[in-house]
Amino acid sequence: MGDLKKFQLETLKYTLIAAALFEAGSIPVLKFSIEYLCGLTAGTCISVLSFSMLLYTSAKVLNSGQKWLSTIGYLVRLPMYGIVFYLCMRFGGLICGVASLLGFFTGTAALIYANGLKPKFSKRQKGEG
Numbered sequence: 001m002g003d004l005k006k007f008q009l010e011t012l013k014y015t016l017i018a019a020a021l022f023e024a025g026s027i028p029v030l031k032f033s034i035e036y037l038c039g040l041t042a043g044t045c046i047s048v049l050s051f052s053m054l055l056y057t058s059a060k061v062l063n064s065g066q067k068w069l070s071t072i073g074y075l076v077r078l079p080m081y082g083i084v085f086y087l088c089m090r091f092g093g094l095i096c097g098v099a100s101l102l103g104f105f106t107g108t109a110a111l112i113y114a115n116g117l118k119p120k121f122s123k124r125q126k127g128e129g
Helices: 003-030 034-064 068-104 106-126
Strands: none
Touching (some): 003 034, 003 068, 034 068
């Protein structure tokens, strides 16, 4: 398995864990809210899809040297966030819209943990830091 695929799968794993933690954190406040769950799921799906598209376009740019592909990838990914947020607000209300925003950050939270916090914790356990 290539390093890029391993990186993508590890990020996906931590993204799903972050989404589960966001859902678990909402239960004491909202009890169980289907609107929250739908918004969080939609936001998380867009986060995963956007990350996959980013990896794909980055690989294409590195292999071909055509820098304009990164701009096209960005212009395709950015409206997806807006469309999902609009649909969540329109059909699910404020709770669904806010949950979709949290879902957008699950991928970011996963990357911060996997590449920022986790290495620091492992160094401390080994006595390096």
